[in-house]
Amino acid sequence: MTSKNNLLKKNFIVETINLTKKYGDITAVNNLNLQVEEGTVFGLLGPNGAGKTTTILMLLGLTEPSSGQAFVAGYDSTRNPIQVKSIVGYLPDNVGFYEEMTGIENLLYTAALNGIPKNQAKIRIEQALERVGLKDTGKRRVGEYSRGMRQRLGIADVLVKDPKLIIMDEPTLGIDPEGIHDLLNLIKDLAQQDGRTILISSHLLHQIQKICDKVGIFVEGKLMASGTIDELQHQLAGGSDHVEIELKTVPFDDGLLKICQKINGVLNYQWSEDYLLLQCEQDVREELSKKLYENNYLPLHLQLRGISLDSIYLRYFQKEEGYGGGFS
Amino acid sequence: MEGLAKIIGSNKGLSAVVAKEVGDHLSGKRFLILSLLIIVICLGSLYVAASTIRSSVGRDQLDFVFLRLYTSSGSSMPFSFISFIAFLGPLIGLTLGFDAINGERDRRTLSRVLAQPIYRDALINGKFIAGVMVVFFMIFGLGFLVAGLGIILTGVPPTFDELCRLLAYLTLSVIYISFWLALAILFSLLFRQTSTSALAGIAVWLFLAFFATLLAGMIADGIFPVSDNSNVDQVLANDKVKKTLSRLSPTFLYEEAVVTIMNPSVRTLGPILLSQAVGAIQGTLSFTQSLLLIWPQLVGLIGATLICFALAYINFMKQEIRA
Numbered sequence: 001m002t003s004k005n006n007l008l009k010k011n012f013i014v015e016t017i018n019l020t021k022k023y024g025d026i027t028a029v030n031n032l033n034l035q036v037e038e039g040t041v042f043g044l045l046g047p048n049g050a051g052k053t054t055t056i057l058m059l060l061g062l063t064e065p066s067s068g069q070a071f072v073a074g075y076d077s078t079r080n081p082i083q084v085k086s087i088v089g090y091l092p093d094n095v096g097f098y099e100e101m102t103g104i105e106n107l108l109y110t111a112a113l114n115g116i117p118k119n120q121a122k123i124r125i126e127q128a129l130e131r132v133g134l135k136d137t138g139k140r141r142v143g144e145y146s147r148g149m150r151q152r153l154g155i156a157d158v159l160v161k162d163p164k165l166i167i168m169d170e171p172t173l174g175i176d177p178e179g180i181h182d183l184l185n186l187i188k189d190l191a192q193q194d195g196r197t198i199l200i201s202s203h204l205l206h207q208i209q210k211i212c213d214k215v216g217i218f219v220e221g222k223l224m225a226s227g228t229i230d231e232l233q234h235q236l237a238g239g240s241d242h243v244e245i246e247l248k249t250v251p252f253d254d255g256l257l258k259i260c261q262k263i264n265g266v267l268n269y270q271w272s273e274d275y276l277l278l279q280c281e282q283d284v285r286e287e288l289s290k291k292l293y294e295n296n297y298l299p300l301h302l303q304l305r306g307i308s309l310d311s312i313y314l315r316y317f318q319k320e321e322g323y324g325g326g327f328s
Numbered sequence: 329m330e331g332l333a334k335i336i337g338s339n340k341g342l343s344a345v346v347a348k349e350v351g352d353h354l355s356g357k358r359f360l361i362l363s364l365l366i367i368v369i370c371l372g373s374l375y376v377a378a379s380t381i382r383s384s385v386g387r388d389q390l391d392f393v394f395l396r397l398y399t400s401s402g403s404s405m406p407f408s409f410i411s412f413i414a415f416l417g418p419l420i421g422l423t424l425g426f427d428a429i430n431g432e433r434d435r436r437t438l439s440r441v442l443a444q445p446i447y448r449d450a451l452i453n454g455k456f457i458a459g460v461m462v463v464f465f466m467i468f469g470l471g472f473l474v475a476g477l478g479i480i481l482t483g484v485p486p487t488f489d490e491l492c493r494l495l496a497y498l499t500l501s502v503i504y505i506s507f508w509l510a511l512a513i514l515f516s517l518l519f520r521q522t523s524t525s526a527l528a529g530i531a532v533w534l535f536l537a538f539f540a541t542l543l544a545g546m547i548a549d550g551i552f553p554v555s556d557n558s559n560v561d562q563v564l565a566n567d568k569v570k571k572t573l574s575r576l577s578p579t580f581l582y583e584e585a586v587v588t589i590m591n592p593s594v595r596t597l598g599p600i601l602l603s604q605a606v607g608a609i610q611g612t613l614s615f616t617q618s619l620l621l622i623w624p625q626l627v628g629l630i631g632a633t634l635i636c637f638a639l640a641y642i643n644f645m646k647q648e649i650r651a
Contacts, residue, residue, distance in 0.1 A: 053650060060443055062649045082340060086445035096436025100356075112344035113444035157440070 012071075013038045013165050013197045014059060019068035021054050021221075028054040030221035031068070036199055036214075038164075041191045043208045044201040046218030052201040053093060055218075056167055059199075060090055073164060086114065089158030093169035093201075095150060099143035103134060103153050106142060107160050114161045121160065128156035132186065148179040155186065165197045166190065172207050184211050243283055248275040248301035249292060259291050275301055341446025345454025346461070353424060353462045362423055363466060366416055367473075373409045374474045376402035378481035391612070392592055394486040395493060397478035399590050409474060410586055413467070413501055415537065418579075420466065421508025422529040424459040427522040428452075428513045429644060434522060439649050452513065452644045456637060459509045464502050471498045489592075492615045496589050503629050504582040508533070510636035517643045536579040544573035560601070567599050575625075578632045585625040588618050597621065 014036035021029040029051040036042045044052050057063040059070050061081025070077040072084045097106045104125055111121030129138045132152040137145070145153065151171065158166055171187070172180045188211045191198050202208045209215065209229060216226035225232050249256055260266050260278055264287075268279040278284075285302060292299055336343055353359050380402045381393060401408040407415070429452070432438040442448060471494060479485055486494065511532065515525040548570035554563055574580040588594045592612035613621070 057439075057649060062439065062442055082445045082447065085443055088443070090440070090443035092436065092439045092443070094436055095440060097440075098352075098437060099435065100352075109344065109348050110440075110444060112347070113341045113441065113446050115340065115344075115445075154440075161444070 011037050013073050014042075014199060015071045016055075016059070017069045017071075019055070019058060019070050020066050021051070021058060021063065022066045027221050029058070029065075032221070032223055034216060034223060034226070036197060038197050039191070039195055040213040041187070041198045041200065041211055043205075043212035043215040044199060044218055045203065045205050045208065045215050046201075047203050050203075050218045051221040052218055053169055056090070056169055056199075056201060059167065060085060060088060086161070087164045089161055089163035089166045091151075091154045091158050091166070091168040091171060093173065095154035095157075097142040097145075097150065097153065097157075100141060102141050103129070103138040103145070103156075106153070107138075107157055110157050111160050116160070124160050124162070125156070128159040131159065132156045133182075148175050148183075151175060151179075151183065152186075155183075155190075159190075163196065165199065167199045167201075169201050170203070171200060172202065172204060180207055184208075187211055243280055243304055245278040245280060245283075245285060245288070246275045246301060246303045247278060247288070247299065249297040249299050251297065252276075255295070256297060259295055259297065260288070263287055263291060339447065339450055339453070341444065341450040342454050342457075345446070345450055346458045349455050349458030350461055353458065358423055359462070362420060366412070366420070366466075367470065369412050369416070370409055370470055370474060371477070373401065373405050373407060373412055374477060375481075376405035377408060378478060381482055392490060393482060393484045394475075394478065394490045395590055395592075397474060397482070398494070398497070410497070410590055413470075414504075414579075414583060414586065417467075417501060417505045418508040418533045418537070420463060421459075421505040421510075422512045422526065422533065424462060425455070425509045425512030426516055426526040426529050428455045428459075428516040430516045430520055430522050430525060433520065442649060448645060449641065452641055456510065456513060459513075460502070460506050463505045463509065467501050467505065468498050471501075489615045493589050493592070493618070496615070496619060497586060500582065500585055500589065500626065500629070503626075503633060504578065507578050507629060507633040507636060510633050510640060514636050514640040514643070517640055517647065536577045540577045541574050541580060544570050547573060564599065571598070575628070578629055581625040581628045581632075585622040585629070588622045588625075592618060594618070594621075 012035045014034060016032050016034045019029055019032040019034070020027065032051075032055060034044075034055070044055070046052055054063060058065050059072055059077055061070075061077040061084055064078055073087055075083045077084050097103075098109070101109070107125045107128070108118070108121055111118075111125065116124065125138070126135075129135050132155050134149060134152055134156060137149060142150070142153065168187070172183060175183060184207065187198060187200070190196050191211075200208055200212070205215075212229070214226065214228050215232065217224045217232070247256075247260075256276060257269060260269060260276070263284055265281040265284050266278055267281060270277040270279075283304060285304065289299060289302065374397060377397050377400045380400055381396055398409040401411070427434075429438070432441065432451075441451060475486070475494065508529070512525070512529050515528045516522070519525040519528060548566045551569055552562055552566040554566045558566075575584075584597050588597065592614075595613055
């Protein structure tokens with residue numbers, strides 16, 4: 001590796017080059033080129049089965065890629081998994097602990113696996129438990145812990161090794177709203193106060209977007225878009241050659257269609273359950289409002305798709321139904 | 329010793345895994361239950377053996393009294409120490425290993441542990457080593473406990489030859505139980521459910537303990553039927569097929585080895601013709617000669633253990649971490 005390359009890589013704590021993983025005929029991860037800058041919170045967003053966990057396992061060197069390479073802090077994950085794993089803390093999806101051992105004992109085992117001397121480990125564990133708010137529960141058996149407590153113990157477990165990069169797989173899954181709030185604050189804290197890089201995988205965009213500096217949208221093994229949320233909105237809106245407008249009016253009848261067809265730039269239409277979807281060459285909302293007013297139609301809902309994050313989300317995650325309920 | 333320290337040092341995480349697993353085994357309830365059961369049974373068999381020996385010491389001429397503590401049984405307790413260990417030993421191995429890997433999967437700890445900076449094989453190596461260590465302490469502890477109590481009960485100290493035989497026997501038992509441990513670990517990789525892997529282990533155990541020899545005999549009788557007036561070649565051929573088939577089973581190998589090592593009067597493991605026995609001098613074998621006799625069995629047992637563990641190792645290294 002030349003020194004120039006080193007300089008280039010310096011900023012990216014995570015970098016993948018054409019990373020691909022195939023299971024038989026199924027391609028779980030397809031030519032992934034992911035870059036995560038040091039000190040940022042990166043959200044890897046995608047529906048279930050998009051290949052997020054597979055990507056994470058490849059980053060940690062726990063699964064071998066079919067082709068391509070993954071680098072963490074300049075180390076090849078496949079060739080130097082030990083170096084990679086010593087600077088990365090991984091909080092798996094639905095983290096598990098040894099139930100018959102106490103929280104502290106579980107963390108002591110992690111510390112021992114990391115080769116941390118016992119007296120030092122005890123200090124670190126105490127600090128980590130205090131940080132996640134489990135100071136008093138550390139001596140209880142993990143079998144008695146609630147789901148939220150386990151998740152917090154998982155974060156303490158990650159903190160014991162003092163990682164540069166923390167990877168969290170679906171950290172908010174199965175936790176009550178208040179718990180999620182606390183958890184997200186804690187994650188934000190880890191990034192801002194400690195300066196750690198955090199990679200969060202989730203299918204719950206709304207929960208994660210508050211704390212992410214950058215997000216990558218990951219669907220069917222491919223990274224569809226990546227950048228800050230603002231960038232992403234532009235990228236997605238500008239990326240297509242037409243815009244879509246959602247429209248709902250009173251009255252909501254065939255007359256509406258006639259008005260719309262007269263407007264310059266409207267290419268196509270589609271009735272959906274709640275609204276009329278117009279495909280246009282450009283943003284025609286101004287003209288549309290005027291025409292509606294002239295014809296005594298009252299607009300109830302008029303929105304440009306591809307601009308709001310919700311619609312980005314919807315566009316890519318349409319196949320996944322069921323979590324749309326919370327959107328408004 | 330320095331080399332060993334180096335090996336352990338470069339296998340990152342191995343000693344941590346071993347320490348944790350040994351601790352888990354020793355503090356675990358199922359190990360406690362099993363060892364209590366075995367200790368009580370073995371002490372019972374020792375008591376019976378000791379009283380049998382005491383009552384017959386004056387009448388018959390007894391040699392190798394110390395070894396008889398382990399091998400003799402009485403009317404109230406039809407099994408001796410060695411037959412108990414032979415029967416229950418596999419259960420110890422299975423108990424220690426049947427949920428080695430799929431248990432970690434169940435508890436969702438596997439990915440968390442492997443995400444620590446350790447080599448992947450440190451986990452399976454550590455679990456096997458920890459299991460063997462626990463078996464070693466248990467078997468040697470039990471063996472010496474019986475030895476000590478036996479000396480008190482009978483008042484007969486062991487000779488050097490007997491002591492060597494005892495140590496060889498205990499080592500053999502550790503190897504034999506390690507075979508079952510390796511098999512249990514293999515099953516814990518092949519089956520995702522801990523109950524399935526436990527059941528599979530028990531099935532193999534029952535098959536080898538009760539039916540394997542029976543089956544070998546049936547096959548041998550099928551190929552070379554033997555009746556009262558069969559000729560020598562037929563009988564020998566039958567015996568050869570039966571022995572060869574039986575020796576595929578580690579249980580049979582272990583039983584042969586134990587009988588030979590604990591019984592100095594056993595001079596061969598095959599059939600003897602009258603013509604061969606003519607002129608043979610009466611007497612017992614020395615320890616080294618007995619050891620020589622069971623060398624193939626010993627190698628076979630070690631081989632079976634290593635094959636099982638190697639299969640488990642390869643399977644574990646290739647397995648996907650996620651469920």
